[in-house]
Amino acid sequence: GDSVTQMEGPVTLSEEACLTINCTYTATGYPSLFWYVQYPGEGLQLLLKATKADDKGSNKGFEATYRKETTSFHLEKGSVQVSDSAVYFCALSENTGTASKLTFGTGTRLQVTL
Amino acid sequence: DAGVIQSPRHEVTEMGQEVTLRCKPISGHDYLFWYRQTMMRGLELLIYFNNNVPIDDSGMPEDRFSAKMPNASFSTLKIQPSEPRDSAVYFCASGGNQETQYFGPGTRLLVL
Numbered sequence: 288g289d290s291v292t293q294m295e296g297p298v299t300l301s302e303e304a305c306l307t308i309n310c311t312y313t314a315t316g317y318p319s320l321f322w323y324v325q326y327p328g329e330g331l332q333l334l335l336k337a338t339k340a341d342d343k344g345s346n347k348g349f350e351a352t353y354r355k356e357t358t359s360f361h362l363e364k365g366s367v368q369v370s371d372s373a374v375y376f377c378a379l380s381e382n383t384g385t386a387s388k389l390t391f392g393t394g395t396r397l398q399v400t401l
Numbered sequence: 402d403a404g405v406i407q408s409p410r411h412e413v414t415e416m417g418q419e420v421t422l423r424c425k426p427i428s429g430h431d432y433l434f435w436y437r438q439t440m441m442r443g444l445e446l447l448i449y450f451n452n453n454v455p456i457d458d459s460g461m462p463e464d465r466f467s468a469k470m471p472n473a474s475f476s477t478l479k480i481q482p483s484e485p486r487d488s489a490v491y492f493c494a495s496g497g498n499q500e501t502q503y504f505g506p507g508t509r510l511l512v513l
């Protein structure tokens with residue numbers, strides 16, 4: 288079945304440091320890929336997505352590129368802020384063009400300090 | 402748009418009591434999902450609906466859990482009887498003609 292593997296946390300960085308959170312996936316078809324973010328005490332929010340190979344999703348300074356050859360969708364940001372402290376979830380959906388079951392990774396907690 | 406609305410936001414109950422969690426999806430969305438989040442098990446999909454019909458309930462832990470969607474604007478997740486191991490944050494999410502799901506703020510349940 289489908290699965291998503293993301294790096295263990297927590298990740299602790301100083302403000303303005305570079306961030307990479309690794310995510311790899313296993314899927315039978317051509318999934319859409321997502322990064323969701325969960326701030327303390329809140330629900331998950333879509334951060335960015337990509338629906339086909341070589342697409343780059345971006346939002347709020349975060350980027351991730353859909354790499355079919357390495358089955359990866361790593362999350363990157365050039366300069367993190369304290370306000371980026373949250374839990375980040377990588378996810379995939381087998382269906383395109385409609386909502387359907389998402390397969391989530393276990394989440395990676397990011398803590399950014401001054 | 403008000404987003405996905407869940408109630409209550411917090412619930413504390415005693416073992417054996419019935420618990421009902423409520424969700425109002427975003428208007429126009431025809432998919433609705435119920436998730437449970439715990440430290441030990443992470444985020445688990447319990448059940449999801451399409452056009453008010455349950456599509457996949459394979460994540461429902463046992464017969465004590467039931468979910469309904471009587472109309473397009475309302476869904477409930479019921480636990481009867483509740484047990485301490487049901488303590489978790491329960492999220493509702495909705496989606497439409499894109500792959501994105503929109504999550505509610507969650508209901509934090511504590512069963513004593």
